[in-house]
Amino acid sequence: KTPTLGTASAFITMALDSNLHEIHSESGYMQYIATRPRVQRRGSHGLFSAAPSVDLDTAMSQLESHEGNVWTIIYSLRREDASRLGYDHAEAWRSLLMRHTKDLAKAMKIPTDHFRWYAAFHDEGHHPHIHMMVWSDHPKEGFLSRDGIAAMRSKLTNSIFRDEMNALYQRKDVAYKELTETAQDTMRELIHRMARQLWDSPIIEENMGQLVQALETTSGKKQYSYLKKPLKTLVDNIVDELAKQPEVAQCYKAWNRIRDELNQCYNNIPREHLPLSQQKEFRKIKNDVIREAENIRLGLLTFEDEAMRDEPEPEDTAEEHLSYSVYEQAHRYRAAKDVLQDIYALDEEHTQAVGELEQLWDEGYTVAAHQLGKFFR
Structure with missing residues (x-):
């Protein structure tokens, strides 16, 4: 060999x-x-x-x-x-x-x-x-x-090792691209399943829900470096759970293997394999997660396949899942908020919107309380 x-x-x-x-x-x-x-x-x-x-x-x-x-x-x-x-x-x-x-x-x-x-x-x-x-x-x-x-x-x-190093850096670039794209595709697929209430990762579901709500009251750029520490923690949790998904884990392992080869050229001390959220080269994945959360908050579909609009609801959703889809909650919140901010809306529409926000509050969608407080001032 x-x-x-x-x-x-x-x-x-x-x-x-x-x-x-x-x-x-x-x-x-x-x-x-x-x-x-x-x-x-x-x-x-x-x-x-x-x-x-x-x-x-x-x-x-x-x-x-x-x-x-x-x-x-x-x-x-x-x-x-x-x-x-x-x-x-x-x-x-x-x-x-x-x-x-x-x-x-x-x-x-x-x-x-x-x-x-x-x-x-x-x-x-x-x-x-x-x-x-x-x-x-x-x-x-x-x-x-x-x-x-x-x-x-x-x-x-x-x-x-000029020629071999050039080839190795090219492999590293390819591995980086594969990992970021796979993480993005996996995140979108998980959100797709969240919207259908078919959970694969309760931890991602919970942290994504909290992140979506937190972004409602977050001003400024919606990028990782601009977020406060509690929100960064939510994003980190999501990224580390993404790294446990088989497709992402395989790509991250391949990238680490190439980085180890490069490290051996310059250092006799083995490099540490950090959690994906702590690997500075992959800040893009964090911003992709934030972008997906923001799209959920705004009620935008981000999936390449929008055919999910026409997919039938699973018959056992109501029986097997007592929780609510963060995607569905964000959509309801946004609709109710738009009604309350519409000065031409009828009183009956305002009443229905308030009822929707109160229901969301009962479901644990805590940012709804913020909107209710603004309406009743």
Whole structure:
């Protein structure tokens, strides 16, 4: 089987060299990486840099006279990836480091003109790698943080695995689209069933009902970022219940799998799989839920198939369901509200509308009380 990013074989590891404590000086370490067994030599040693050729004694002399910090770093690939991608010889690594000299210098907070580096390629069995030594001509310059390491890893990873990374990001985009569309379709189907009082998810039914009512008294933009915290909680509850629906769960699992593959390229720590409501990339699903709730509140049909208007009511609805459809309640509320706000409506129509709102209040549609209060002021 061809190794892929998904098998965790295609990523760069990066670490401080654990052998440094055994070497008594930086120049001794340089000689060690340049001449140790399995180093790929260019003449008498394997040291290389941006210069076409490197004299080992001269490089060691430069290092001995340096009074500042020296960073020693290992970049490692798995054997199958190094062979497949052409990074199983020193020249490929030299070209890579030369292309990214500015990026590496920036990550280490060293001006490019002051940035100095040497490296050697070791053709180890399972993990061919390079040892790299880095410093600045100015002794007080240079700092390597976690963010700097992540930036260096990212630049090299994207360069080495460019084609595979592009394909992986394309798969991620497709998975994102499939998940958002599936969540929207599932939400609409559930609302369709709510309108027919055929409940699949009591939790979505309850939270959607509360959200519809809350939107009646909510001013401003009906978008997640503008809602108050209690309403955001309702939306989050709905989204997390949506994520339990088989079709949505399958799409979210596929998206997470691709994100895990990408994460392995930049980080050795496994990423956390958050609830769908807490995944920032999927804010669109939250706004889709709010939009559907607002359509219910306004009495609008949002389903692509509006044939539900002509569907017969289930014969056992009244017997098996003592609750009321939030869709049906919202429709009744909106009709009664329109009558009470109509200055040309007859007194009899006002009386019927008040009775409807009182009935809705008895059913637990609490926002009806707000409208009744406004009418009797």
